[in-house]
Amino acid sequence: MTELVERSSAEVIRAEAAKLFFERGYDATSLRQVAAASGLRVGSLYNHIDSKEHLLLQIMGGIMDDLMGSIRLAIDFDGDAVARLRAALAAHLKFHAERAQEVFIGNAELRSLSEQARDVVIAKRHEYELLLQDLIEEAGRASLADVVDARLHVYSFVAQATHIAGWFKPGGRMSLDEIVEIYTRLALRELKVPEA
Amino acid sequence: MTELVERSSAEVIRAEAAKLFFERGYDATSLRQVAAASGLRVGSLYNHIDSKEHLLLQIMGGIMDDLMGSIRLAIDFDGDAVARLRAALAAHLKFHAERAQEVFIGNAELRSLSEQARDVVIAKRHEYELLLQDLIEEAGRASLADVVDARLHVYSFVAQATHIAGWFKPGGRMSLDEIVEIYTRLALRELKVPEA
């Protein structure tokens, strides 16, 4: 059964803007193009957004909130440190691939935000990285992982997922599940966690 | 002894433009700003560049050529596959950190190029990735490495170096050499190469 869900204008605008920002970049995208893609004229946009920059901030803040929620959910079970880390990595990688466009914007367009708006996004990002770092350190303390430097391990995991967001497209050489499986293995190898 | 080397206007313009493109993005940087940073007025720029886009292409093409040259040089010695891979990784990581700004531009501003200019850069990038891939496969054939998927290993190495280019600044928590050493170790762990 197909449900027809009415999306609010604000939702449509955010989705179309994200698509355009991904394809052409924030600065290279005009609000006239966003309006056209949303079935509106440029003047009407301002009934739904405060400014072009605020629109970008909503997109970037939203994706970080969703990412954080997705990982928190994934690790919310009883299990040892490695089991939870493995679950976090899988969710982390899957999220970055599935929502590649918004993730890419979140990384490429940080410079396009004013300093205060950028600080909001960076704070969310830092919170997320600490969550991963805790899992790594926990695995290290339990002697389940050989931690070289927790912070750099986090960076490595973030780097891999971010990179995937730049090239992943459904229907490629590998399925999403295969990619997630392989990258999770590589990540755990970096920690010298014995393969299952 | 300090040598005063006269740089050509074209060189100054490229260097200043790279700095500005890194800080603010290509689209957000005006040629007036590039001119001012180069000690010129905007009209005079056109005695040295064809167009703003061509200036970007020169920067992006140049960094790829330099990267390729640097890695070719690093692996040009007699040694087994792992020794050469290790040398390639160290050069790869060091280059990305030392020339972080241009590397960052090379990744963030691909979208800002026209399709034909983009193809030029992508071809160079592909050639570079094949070079790394060959080293990995060679190590695998020699049973010196446990290769999961050569292409994804390359992506993983590229991802790590690219990510470093986004945050590395001299004078941070770790020296460049320490960072290179750790990341090289992590990379070789992904291939299950025994640590030296």
Place this chain on the structure above:
DNA sequence: GTCTATATTGCGATAGAC
């Protein structure tokens, strides 16, 4: 090579009618 001046275009944002 440098400069000033300008042509042309498109931008974000707003005003005000409906």
Place this chain on the structure above:
DNA sequence: GTCTATCGCAATATAGAC
């Protein structure tokens, strides 16, 4: 909420004097 019209500004690129 939608629209049309427009303001004020800044962009790339060019022309032509020196």
